[in-house]
Amino acid sequence: MNNITVTRRRNALALFQSFAEEALASGIPPKGLEQSFAQKLEISPSMWSQIKSSRPIGDKMARQIEQHCGKPSGWLDEERESAGLTPAEQQFLALALQAWRSTNSAGRKTLREWLKTSMTKV
Template identity: 40%
Template sequence: MMFNTDMKEIAQIRLENARSLAKQAGGTTPFAIKVDREPTQMSRVMGSNPTKNIGSKMARHIESCFGKPSGWLDYDHDSGARDARASYDANTSPAAQPLRYHRYPVVSEVQAGRFAECIVPYPAGMEERHESTDYEAKGSAFWLEVTGDSMTAPAGVRPSIPEGTLVLVDTGVEAAPGKLVVAQLDESNEATFKKLIVDGGQRYLKPLNPAYPLIPINGNCRILGVAVEAKTRL
């Protein structure tokens, strides 16, 4: 198949997109920290005089770290390239990209309760960390990092939410039985992440790890929100 000779090479597209992300992050060093690489390594692939190209494996890693969908770095976001993209073969063109991304704060187990009450625990714009997603929340939303292994299911069982996973919690989604929810028990000032179930008319918070007991709900807790997305970095 013939391509427009003016079309940018994939290496140039990745370089321009990576530099754009670095600018958003505050420079090459913050960018390198976010993608867990040495700044000198990043300078070699995206500095003023790069000596290496950004390979496919690195491109997918960068996308994951910045909450971008797979293939985002390979996509020429310059509006002037739209006509050229129309001539791509279906097997080689990048997948259609979401029109809008949403950024939600990453909060601690203590801050989660205050977010569910729509009381921001720190001034707007001063949140320590955000993560992006194409999911548009129905209510206030936040990312919560899973701690402990109570939601790690036995091998081969799904879902399994290991420690370190970020779960996106939407306070506007109904907490129906079978949903994974974030709740706050009366005797604790921290949130807990469990599966909501009903057995014999009694509601429980159920860990996915069978080594942990069921927690009966009898008016002793409030549901903060429902987990709608999870992301794990290797």
């Protein structure tokens, strides 16, 4: 069963991920990317934050996001197959795997705790 709220949120997050990867690849620092994306969509950073977490994307907002991201009308409403890992995700996972394999159980525990702590700060 298609849940339009979940589909739109996933697609909006995919658009942000693409935006962020392009910005980072061009040398733009990560700080402020959320605000820059919100500005591109012509919404407030607070609205973008709400959309990311729980706010449903209505029809008008969906069309606005599509327009500002150069997507055809209805693009946000379509379920997509996962494109797999992006190059940045692949690099991160390779680095994480290298760190995991190069340490003992105490080091692995430290890595795990560091990741958990880091996620609560986001």
